[in-house]
Amino acid sequence: MTFALRLSRSIDRLLTLVAKLGGVCVVLLILAVCYDVVTRYFGVPKVLGLTSTILQEAQFWLHSFAIVLCIGYAYIRQRHVRIDLIREQLSVRARYWIEAIGCAVMLIPYAILGAWLSYPYVARSFALGETSRSQNGIDNVWILKSGLLALFVLIGLAGLSVFLKAVAGLAGRLPEDMRAETIDG
Amino acid sequence: MADYLPALMFAALAILLFSGFPVAWVLGGVGLAFGVIGILAGEFMFVQFSTLPSRIYGGILESLILTAVPTFVFMGMMLEKSGIARDLLNCLTVLLRRVPGGLALAVTAMGTVLAATTGIIGASVVMMTLLALPVMMDRRYSPELATGTIAASGCLGILIPPSIMLVIMADLLSRSVGTLFMAAVMPGLLLAGLYALYIVVRCGLNPALAPPLAADVGPRGVWPMARMVLRSFIPPVILIFMVLGSIIFGLATPTEAAGVGAFGATVLAVLNIVVLPAMGIHGVEIDPGAQAARTPPGARWRHFRQTFAEVIDNTILTNAMIFGIFIGATLFSYIFRALGGDGMIIGFVDALGLGSWGLLTLILALVFVLGFFFDWIEITLIVLPVFAPVIAQLDFGDHVAARDVVYWLAILIAMNLQTSFLTPPFGFALFFLKAVAPEGVRLQQIYRGIIPFVLLQLLALALVVAFPAIALWLPRGLLD
Numbered sequence: 001m002t003f004a005l006r007l008s009r010s011i012d013r014l015l016t017l018v019a020k021l022g023g024v025c026v027v028l029l030i031l032a033v034c035y036d037v038v039t040r041y042f043g044v045p046k047v048l049g050l051t052s053t054i055l056q057e058a059q060f061w062l063h064s065f066a067i068v069l070c071i072g073y074a075y076i077r078q079r080h081v082r083i084d085l086i087r088e089q090l091s092v093r094a095r096y097w098i099e100a101i102g103c104a105v106m107l108i109p110y111a112i113l114g115a116w117l118s119y120p121y122v123a124r125s126f127a128l129g130e131t132s133r134s135q136n137g138i139d140n141v142w143i144l145k146s147g148l149l150a151l152f153v154l155i156g157l158a159g160l161s162v163f164l165k166a167v168a169g170l171a172g173r174l175p176e177d178m179r180a181e182t183i184d185g
Numbered sequence: 186m187a188d189y190l191p192a193l194m195f196a197a198l199a200i201l202l203f204s205g206f207p208v209a210w211v212l213g214g215v216g217l218a219f220g221v222i223g224i225l226a227g228e229f230m231f232v233q234f235s236t237l238p239s240r241i242y243g244g245i246l247e248s249l250i251l252t253a254v255p256t257f258v259f260m261g262m263m264l265e266k267s268g269i270a271r272d273l274l275n276c277l278t279v280l281l282r283r284v285p286g287g288l289a290l291a292v293t294a295m296g297t298v299l300a301a302t303t304g305i306i307g308a309s310v311v312m313m314t315l316l317a318l319p320v321m322m323d324r325r326y327s328p329e330l331a332t333g334t335i336a337a338s339g340c341l342g343i344l345i346p347p348s349i350m351l352v353i354m355a356d357l358l359s360r361s362v363g364t365l366f367m368a369a370v371m372p373g374l375l376l377a378g379l380y381a382l383y384i385v386v387r388c389g390l391n392p393a394l395a396p397p398l399a400a401d402v403g404p405r406g407v408w409p410m411a412r413m414v415l416r417s418f419i420p421p422v423i424l425i426f427m428v429l430g431s432i433i434f435g436l437a438t439p440t441e442a443a444g445v446g447a448f449g450a451t452v453l454a455v456l457n458i459v460v461l462p463a464m465g466i467h468g469v470e471i472d473p474g475a476q477a478a479r480t481p482p483g484a485r486w487r488h489f490r491q492t493f494a495e496v497i498d499n500t501i502l503t504n505a506m507i508f509g510i511f512i513g514a515t516l517f518s519y520i521f522r523a524l525g526g527d528g529m530i531i532g533f534v535d536a537l538g539l540g541s542w543g544l545l546t547l548i549l550a551l552v553f554v555l556g557f558f559f560d561w562i563e564i565t566l567i568v569l570p571v572f573a574p575v576i577a578q579l580d581f582g583d584h585v586a587a588r589d590v591v592y593w594l595a596i597l598i599a600m601n602l603q604t605s606f607l608t609p610p611f612g613f614a615l616f617f618l619k620a621v622a623p624e625g626v627r628l629q630q631i632y633r634g635i636i637p638f639v640l641l642q643l644l645a646l647a648l649v650v651a652f653p654a655i656a657l658w659l660p661r662g663l664l665d
């Protein structure tokens with residue numbers, strides 16, 4: 001059990017680290033939009049060969065990475081929406097059961113299916129050397145598509161982390177200060 | 186058996202959502218499970234699963250318009266966490282001190298102007314409650330009036346642009362975000378105007394409901410007042426009008442406006458936290474307890490950095506929450522359709538034999554009931570795709586031009602959802618308010634206080650149903 005909790009904590013550290021990158025993507029996204037607007041509407045020349053097409057594609061690239069790198073993290077921070085109506089009446093033990101079963105039969109299989117389907121999708125893009133749809137866009141589209149793989153691997157890891165904590169909770173081995181991050185209260 | 190699969194799928198979703206497991210994962214899990222059941226029943230083939238990655242990629246990752254979501258969230262969070270929102274509310278309160286119900290009017294005005302703030306109902310109601318309710322209770326406002334005003338104004342954010350919900354609705358219905366924003370302006374102002382009128386009339390007739398501000402609060406004289414307005418009112422209002430104006434007048438796309446707005450909000454935050462205090466220009470405090478909480482001179486940049494980190498963290502979490510559901514719903518609605526769900530819905534609706542008006546009523550009633558349990562994120566992402574084929578069939582003849590039906594309907598759904606969030610005993614905006622309200626505010630008072638606002642909303646909804654021009658006049662006037 002100690003090992004399981006150590007594993008869960010390591011996963012959480014990884015997810016937190018990766019989400020920081022997602023935060024950087026949001027900052028870069030805002031800067032990319034502003035740079036695009038300033039150069040397009042106010043006649044400031046563009047530098048480094050950055051065209052409007054590249055900047056606009058960079059915007060959805062950055063947003064994509066902000067999404068895929070943070071969805072798993074949002075789970076360990078308990079920021080995914082839950083319908084609380086019945087849940088509020090349930091005992092802590094029942095909530096651990098729901099979390100453990102939910103991770104085992106819904107989230108983890110969903111993540112595995114997603115990752116398994118995404119892999120050939122990314123591999124095909126890589127093998128074909130898929131380029132941007134528009135001329136002068138950002139090529140190497142497989143990097144963007146591999147975001148899908150990252151997404152499903154990360155939510156799978158988040159599911160594993162919460163599953164381990166919930167099982168520890170059922171066994172009465174979960175430290176009190178980790179309860180909120182497992183079942184949100 | 187196979188004919189009932191889509192219906193079973195919906196039932197399974199509904200039941201499992203009430204387990205309290207995160208919505209995003211339930212959507213994905215139910216989608217996967219019914220894909221497998223479909224394979225066993227011979228209704229679905231495993232290879233059909235393989236289009237899932239391209240659906241997520243094409244629908245979400247590759248979308249330029251959806252990049253407006255995190256930047257709008259960032260802008261709202263920055264205005265809130267940097268104290269700009271609080272300064273604005275305090276400033277409005279001082280400005281409106283001679284008007285009956287001035288503090289309540291300030292809350293309404295703030296809900297209208299800062300509608301962008303997060304766009305998530307729970308979060309904006311909580312923010313407004315924390316900012317305004319203690320001050321209102323301190324001023325001995327009637328708890329009914331105070332809580333009603335806060336809950337109703339906090340919900341304006343899903344309708345008044347830049348509403349994140351409208352961005353996502355436009356994306357799902359393949360319509361222009363700019364046009365939908367324009368269509369939302371007049372109905373939003375109509376609602377805010379009705380609230381303001383109600384507050385002024387009610388407090389004018391019964392001044393005991395809303396005692397005025399204490400005489401010693403806020404600046405006196407022309408110059409100090411002007412300085413307060415220049416400091417706390419003009420900058421955020423200009424920022425928001427520039428962001429909205431550039432979208433509405435077609436100068437910039439929502440993505441561009443949101444990105445520049447996020448940058449502008451950051452600049453305002455630096456001014457508010459670092460530059461202005463260093464010049465000795467402080468915001469007005471009307472809550473005596475907050476005066477002491479001022480940042481000491483040496484710590485201002487650190488305060489800004491902390492605020493910035495907090496805004497980023499909240500932005501990525503909110504964005505992840507929205508898109509987690511978006512991705513789960515993509516799998517769910519794809520399987521639902523592959524199992525014949527579209528046909529089932531259309532068949533069901535045809536069997537009811539309702540005309541377009543009957544269908545409109547049905548959709549609004551359904552959304553109203555769902556709003557008791559779910560936030561707009563789940564409702565728009567699950568219900569809209571399912572009803573899209575039905576929506577496409579709606580025909581209101583001369584009442585609404587065919588090309589405008591979808592815009593009109595989206596506005597009606599947004600207005601209707603607000604009402605749903607506020608209607609006792611389920612309306613969940615009320616629970617969020619109760620959760621952070623000061624001791625002594627009772628749920629019954631909140632229930633009583635919200636009823637007039639719910640009636641005003643129903644009136645506004647009826648007006649927009651009867652006169653679609655309220656919504657469509659602005660986009661048609663500007664675009665044609």
